Amino acid sequence: MPELQRLRPDHAPALLAFERENRAFFAASVPDRGDAYFTDFDARLAAxxxxxxxGISHFHVLIDPDGEVLGRFNLMDAVDGAAELGFRMAEKATNRGLATATVQHLCTLAATDYALPTLRARAAVTNTPSRTVLTRTGFTPTGETLHLDGRPALAYVRRAGQGAVSPA
Incomplete structure (x- = not known):
């Protein structure tokens, strides 16, 4: 069973492999990281x-039993009891419920371990899988529309105590 782990320096090789192997898959639904991300990976990871x-952000990786990264789950810009959730799953790990289960687990960690009862998230309108995960884990649309890399997107919020809803 995959395990959610707090990002550590020794995750670097598996994390870089994850990002390289899934770059085209990610670019179909979220902004591409650009070539500089890969060129400057070590410096970016150190930052x-x-x-x-x-304590500004809390970065996590979903690791399979063989040490391969299956996903990234991040709580960024933590301030005043709130943070921005971001996540991405390896293409081969999609459609198995892993993202939903991991986001639900991270929401619990956010409230209990990181004192972050309010989480915000954004997803492109065309990114149905991410929007589904957000809805299933208790995030609700705020009504705010925005753009991610020029794509129409929706903003979401979740407050501690909002649990997961039944899968559709």
Whole structure:
């Protein structure tokens, strides 16, 4: 069974492999990270780990029993009891309920371990899988429309105590 782990320096090789292997898949629904992300991966990871140490953000990876990264689940810009949730799953790990279960688990961690009872998220209108995960884990649309990399998107919010809803 995959395990959600807090991002550590030793995750670097598996994380970079995950990002490279799934780049085209991700770019179909979320903004592409760009070539500089891969060129400067080590420096970027060091910056993320420093941000995590400072309590600004909380980064997690979903690891399979063989040590492969199946997904990233992040709580970013944590301030005043709120943070922004972001997540991405490897193409081969989709349609198995892993994203929904992991987001639900991360929502619990956010409230209990990180004192973040309010989570915000954004998803492109065309990113039905992410919007479904958000809805199933108790996020509700705020009514705010925005753009992600030029794509129409919706904003969501979830407050502690809002549980998962029944899968459709």
């Amino acid at each position: 993320l780990l420093a941000e995590q140490s400072a």
